[in-house]
Amino acid sequence: MNLKEFIIDENSVNCRLDVYLSQVFEGKSRSYIQKLIENENVIVNDKNKKSNYKLKIYDKITVNIPELEELVVQPENIPLDILYEDSDLIVINKPQGIVVHPAPGNYTGTLVNALLYHCKDLSGINGVIRPGIVHRIDKDTSGILVIAKNDNSHRKLAEQLKDHSMTREYIALTEGVIKEESGAVDKPLARHPRERIKMAIVSGGKRAVTHYEVIERFERNTLVKCILETGRTHQIRVHMGYLGHPLVGDPVYGYKKQKFRLNGQMLHAKKLGFIHPSTEKYLEFESELPEYFVEVLTKLRK
Structure with a gap:
């Protein structure tokens, strides 16, 4: 990474963040700069900002330019x-x-x-x-x-x-018993401020909305359908953890002690629907739960 820092003076006040950086970095396209901002390689006063952020006097901008x-x-x-x-x-x-x-x-x-x-x-x-x-x-x-x-x-x-017109439905197995039949989580997501491999609910992050419905309850777990209104990184995993019901098998957001031998979180993208780009007809696809998922549910039902 090449780290560069800039302090905003009165000549650049009210300039858009992406416009300012595309002027500073000659030869870099505005779309390239916007991608840097989107991927959180640009920090303003130690916070992530959007491309359309209007600069203020003495703003400190830190830019990480990934090595090619x-x-x-x-x-x-x-x-x-x-x-x-x-x-x-x-x-x-x-x-x-x-x-x-x-x-x-x-x-x-x-x-x-x-x-x-x-x-x-x-x-x-x-x-x-x-x-x-x-x-x-x-x-x-x-x-x-x-x-x-x-x-x-x-x-x-x-x-x-x-x-948000694409249909995306997931099946997840959570820790604990969810009492409500259905609900929604509307909490913004961004990179965790300290643990960069994780996402977290952060004020000023990107809006993220997950709808959920209970399919089946077990003694200590719940099978749920999650419908994505937005599609942020780790969205379902973070949102269900926020509710106090992290996904079974999740090595990042879940419980440290797991009762099943799993290779990762119990989360399956079961349904996908969209308008075909050429025929303009709606297509919808479903896939069966994978074998490892079915095996865990069978054990829980016993």
Whole structure:
């Protein structure tokens, strides 16, 4: 990382944060700067701000410029569970334990490596390491994802994510017994101020809304359906933890002592629905709970 700091003088007061930085960093596009801000590489007075933040006198801006790496992501013959495919998109049922796209230090064995082997064309909007990736789910979350094969499909699917018109339903197993039949959590999320690998409910973070409904109660656990209104990183995991009911098996937000031998949180992206970018018809897909999930539920029912 290259760390740079700036103090705002009277000449830059009321300038947008992204506009100011695109002027300071000559040769960097405004979209690049906005991506830096979105990825929390820009801090104003020790806080995350949005691109449209209006600068004030003596604001202190700290910018981390990630070092460029020459990225080569190789196709790999990894089996894919394909629910649907056409010339515009592909719908995948991702197993638990698979990372969606490569990241520094982890360029193999991901869903993207498998997609590059299977598909000749993927959209290029998200660059080399995330071709076709419209949305993500965590490594240890299983379930449905849609991948775009061209830029037009990517843009139209991304618009549906942005305006919250895409249907996304998850099944989760929580610790403790939830008394309410249903409810919603509307709490903003951002990076944890001290533990950067974690997300947290932070004033001034991005708005995040999770709706939940109880499906089944057990002696010490609850099976719930979670419906995403927004799709922030670790949203369901943080929100259910906020309610006092973290997900069973969650190594980051859950209980330290676990009664089941699991490889991660009990969370499955069961349903995904969207308007097809070319036909404009609504498509909806569901996947069955994976075997490890069913086994735990069977034990609880006994």
